[in-house]
Amino acid sequence: MTDxxxxxxxxxxxxxxxxxxxxxxxxxxxxxxxLLTILIIVLYSAYTGQAxxxxxGFAGQLSLGHAIYVGLGAYAAAALYVHFGIxxxxxxxxxxxxxxxxxxxxxxxxxxxxxxxxxxxILTIAFAEFARIGFDxxxxxxxxxxxxxxxxxxxxxxxxxxxxxxTMFYYxxxxxxxxxxxxxxxxxxxxxxxxxxxxxxxxIAARSVGINTxxxxxYAVVLSAGMTAVAGVFFAFYYxxxxxxxxxxxxxxxxxxxxxxxxxxxxxxxxxxxxxLLTSLSETMQQxxxxxxxxxxxxxxxxxxxxxxxxxxxxxxxxxxWLAGKLGLAxxxx
Amino acid sequence: xxxxxxxxxxxxxxxxxLAVDNVSFRVARGSIFAVxxxxxxxxxxxxxxxxxxxxxxxxxxxFAGERIDGLAPDEICRRGVGRTFQLVRPFPALTVxxxxxxxxxxxxxDPSAARRHAHEVLARLDLFGxxxxxxxxxxxxxxxRLEVARALATDPKLLLLDEVMAGLRPAETDxxxxxxxxxxxxxxxxxxLIEHVMRAVMALAARVLVLHHGAPIAEGTPDAVxxxxxxxxxxxxxxxxx
Numbered sequence: 001m002t003d004x005x006x007x008x009x010x011x012x013x014x015x016x017x018x019x020x021x022x023x024x025x026x027x028x029x030x031x032x033x034x035l036l037t038i039l040i041i042v043l044y045s046a047y048t049g050q051a052x053x054x055x056x057g058f059a060g061q062l063s064l065g066h067a068i069y070v071g072l073g074a075y076a077a078a079a080l081y082v083h084f085g086i087x088x089x090x091x092x093x094x095x096x097x098x099x100x101x102x103x104x105x106x107x108x109x110x111x112x113x114x115x116x117x118x119x120x121x122i123l124t125i126a127f128a129e130f131a132r133i134g135f136d137x138x139x140x141x142x143x144x145x146x147x148x149x150x151x152x153x154x155x156x157x158x159x160x161x162x163x164x165x166x167t168m169f170y171y172x173x174x175x176x177x178x179x180x181x182x183x184x185x186x187x188x189x190x191x192x193x194x195x196x197x198x199x200x201x202x203x204i205a206a207r208s209v210g211i212n213t214x215x216x217x218x219y220a221v222v223l224s225a226g227m228t229a230v231a232g233v234f235f236a237f238y239y240x241x242x243x244x245x246x247x248x249x250x251x252x253x254x255x256x257x258x259x260x261x262x263x264x265x266x267x268x269x270x271x272x273x274x275x276x277l278l279t280s281l282s283e284t285m286q287q288x289x290x291x292x293x294x295x296x297x298x299x300x301x302x303x304x305x306x307x308x309x310x311x312x313x314x315x316x317x318x319x320x321x322w323l324a325g326k327l328g329l330a331x332x333x334x
Numbered sequence: 335x336x337x338x339x340x341x342x343x344x345x346x347x348x349x350x351x352l353a354v355d356n357v358s359f360r361v362a363r364g365s366i367f368a369v370x371x372x373x374x375x376x377x378x379x380x381x382x383x384x385x386x387x388x389x390x391x392x393x394x395x396x397f398a399g400e401r402i403d404g405l406a407p408d409e410i411c412r413r414g415v416g417r418t419f420q421l422v423r424p425f426p427a428l429t430v431x432x433x434x435x436x437x438x439x440x441x442x443x444d445p446s447a448a449r450r451h452a453h454e455v456l457a458r459l460d461l462f463g464x465x466x467x468x469x470x471x472x473x474x475x476x477x478x479r480l481e482v483a484r485a486l487a488t489d490p491k492l493l494l495l496d497e498v499m500a501g502l503r504p505a506e507t508d509x510x511x512x513x514x515x516x517x518x519x520x521x522x523x524x525x526x527l528i529e530h531v532m533r534a535v536m537a538l539a540a541r542v543l544v545l546h547h548g549a550p551i552a553e554g555t556p557d558a559v560x561x562x563x564x565x566x567x568x569x570x571x572x573x574x575x576x
Binding site: 204 | 423425435436440485
């Protein structure tokens with residue numbers, strides 16, 4: 001396993017990775033609460049971007065409705081906690097199972113009946129919208145008036161029930177992000193990763209070398225859905241309130257995919273770089289606007305749009321491939 | 335010799351066009367067999383039926399004694415049939431070696447074993463030096479060789495080659511011909527090829543089937559087939575035989 005983890009990684013890359021990890025581990029000691037909140041958002045975006053990247057970046061299946069998996073995960077774990085007192089880690093299992101089942105249904109319908117490309121993306125939007133409207137009327141979890149978890153007092157951290165201060169949530173999110181990164185790295189260097197890329201590049205050619213494309217596309221959807229649902233559980237216990245209009249909204253799905261697109265679709269570092277760039281730049285910009293006394297609602301969205309425009313025009317492959325080249329980290333073969 | 339592939343009375347119709355019309359032939363284990371004919375004769379359709387892209391309307395296909403007609407392309411590949419595409423389809427954004435590793439992974443779970451096998455195959459096809467290039471950066475002749483390499487990496491018993499010589503210079507053709515002959519002699523690989531380049535067909539094939547308007551008009555050794563009046567008239571042109 002460790003062999004695979006380190007397979008084909010340049011020394012310099014490992015050194016850089018170690019430095020980044022050390023900085024992230026030490027961050028809570030130096031960062032104030034505001035900065036820590038921003039870092040949690042960065043890690044959350046990096047993690048969900050990584051999960052989406054499994055489906056789109058690796059296997060080439062465009063999902064524009066990933067909010068559905070965040071939402072299902074969030075509501076499942078929250079409902080189990082509020083109604084039955086079941087803790088988030090057990091709730092996580094249920095959340096992942098529900099999201100995986102939902103992903104399997106969407107994947108099966110699409111891949112069995114040959115719905116591909118743009119039509120597949122539309123199907124994913126449709127399901128996310130069904131969920132949004134459905135949860136708007138789902139009284140058991142508060143319907144459109146929202147669903148609330150009892151807010152914790154921050155006197156002590158309880159990892160078992162995920163009640164605690166931002167530092168605890170920060171480390172939980174950091175652990176998830178590192179785990180997702182390591183998992184994706186191992187998968188990319190295994191048969192499944194090679195097969196996903198083959199399918200992304202040319203499905204007909206992939207079948208001609210013996211790849212059961214239906215099965216491998218299903219793996220991608222199911223894994224991506226399950227990983228995303230984990231973020232949903234975090235979301236529920238971190239924010240303590242869920243509104244269908246926010247959680248399942250298409251803008252959530254779009255925000256989720258901007259990071260990996262800007263960082264570099266199909267790369268391991270793309271979602272991380274993209275999340276860091278987008279979140280830090282947009283926060284800086286908002287601080288600047290506030291300092292200048294300008295009130296500009298929607299500035300964040302405009303800014304995201306501009307970032308996307310710049311990347312598409314200047315670095316269509318994303319920031320990471322360009323940065324990797326600059327740092328001399330371009331993946332060497334053997 | 336037993337037949338590795340036997341095609342029995344296969345027909346395929348697209349709307350009004352009878353693309354493949356009652357074609358039968360057998361490819362002996364360990365032999366090289368060519369299908370020739372003018373453009374639009376149904377050669378590629380016949381190939382696609384064997385490779386599982388289409389199911390035949392009538393007739394049957396047996397590979398290594400088992401019916402394979404109507405199976406999915408990936409299943410047919412797993413049974414031991416490798417193929418190339420007339421209009422090449424490498425995985426463009428992947429490197430040459432990754433293209434071939436994907437083929438090698440069919441029978442090797444371990445990535446490093448797949449990489450070793452890919453290196454061997456690439457060396458055989460003179461692509462080893464270009465293994466880190468992106469497939470999309472290759473010239474057409476190299477991409478054709480890459481297709482052969484990727485198919486070979488799946489360790490097929492039967493290799494289907496769809497016009498791999500087209501666009502190659504004579505020296506390159508001769509080189510690829512000798513590689514294929516080597517593979518055939520050393521590992522007993524059976525080869526079924528569609529080819530327009532008669533230089534390659536004459537050098538490679540033990541038997542040739544000629545299709546015209548989807549129907550077989552001649553079958554035999556290359557020397558005999560090119561002298562058949564029907565073949566000369568429909569395909570080769572009188573000047574080709576001298």
